Amino acid sequence: MPKIKMPRSSPSLDMTPMVDLAFLLVTFFMLTAQFRPEDAAAVDTPSSKSADEIPLQGLLTVTVDSTGRIFWDLTEKPVRLAVLESMGARYNLTFTEDEKMRFASLGAVGMPMNKLKDFLALDNSAARNALVKENRGIPVDSVNNELEWWIYETNTLYFRDIKEKVKVALKADGNTPYTRVNEVVKTFQGPNIKINRFKMITDLEEGRL
């Protein structure tokens, strides 16, 4: 019987396309992934069945963390700076270029106006977070409702610069007492702002119904 001759081909195969593919995928994932902006406060939003997506642009977010601190955030950088300037004018503060740059690059800001300059003078995030912890965020008391002016200026300046109405979203921690959230809602509805429709940011709840 003749011996069956196995074809003597090399057992190693060309891995190049596979490497190409793998690195292509790695590159794709790395480039398309967006870093989640550093949150000033950890907020655990409640979940809801609503699947409406969050708008990526023209969004004014008011964040309330579980201890009731209130933060302001806006997506558009040029408008952020304009808001900072007119808030400064309102409270007799002038900001240096450095402070403005820092303000533009930060995410949510939650400082009373009299502490804002100290806050913007700090250049490392750990020190900033420590300062945030010491304060109660943007005041909303009826005597000194700074949040009202933050929103008012944002509304006005956004409309002036972009010619569109800014969308307002409320992002609150699920464990926040509702009374605190209600103060923000009351501010929205106040005589200067008059926002009765807004979005509440929630986590998408899956596997229900």
Place this chain on the structure above:
Amino acid sequence: MADVQTGDGGGGGGRHQKKRAKKSSTHIDMTPMVDLAFLLLTFFILTTTMYKPSTLQMTYPVPKEKPDEVDKPVENAITMFLTKKDAIFYYRGGFEPGITQLERTDFNQLTKVLAANNKDAITKVQELDKQYVQGKVKEAQYDSLWHDIVADDEALFCIIKTDKDARYRNVIDIVDEMGIHAIDKFSVQDSIKPDERALLDIAKQQL
């Protein structure tokens, strides 16, 4: 090796040594590289979390000019009080001092309560959905038909009142339930009338 020449001053003629590049294979073993690439790929896929918040559209009632304006009693209304420990107290219809009793429920049983009270609208919406799936109702008509059902005068009207102990989560959950149970007419308020407050304070003692 050919390139090492020591102490040989002479011509060294005759044996001319050509420098020749080593003929090695151009193939490199790519396996470790593939390993690495896929390791990175797996790492990134596993460590990234999808950040996908959604939003819940809320419409608050426009603040009344005169806060003392009396709400007209609504028969098809249900008033719910959100309070501490995620408990809910509710009563049906208008408030009648001395007669109205608060009933207790929680977020697990809320579905049953709402489904029982809003049976008509839910059945109609389910029927509409069925017709939509069968193609009897066009997509363009769906929204207006749906709106007719939920905005009907007979449909349940839900008033949500928040006590000071309520958490934000409770409010979102209950608003979410409104959507699930085809209740379009609801409002979130924080004003609890003195009569209601008295009842609620008694009811809260059993918590």
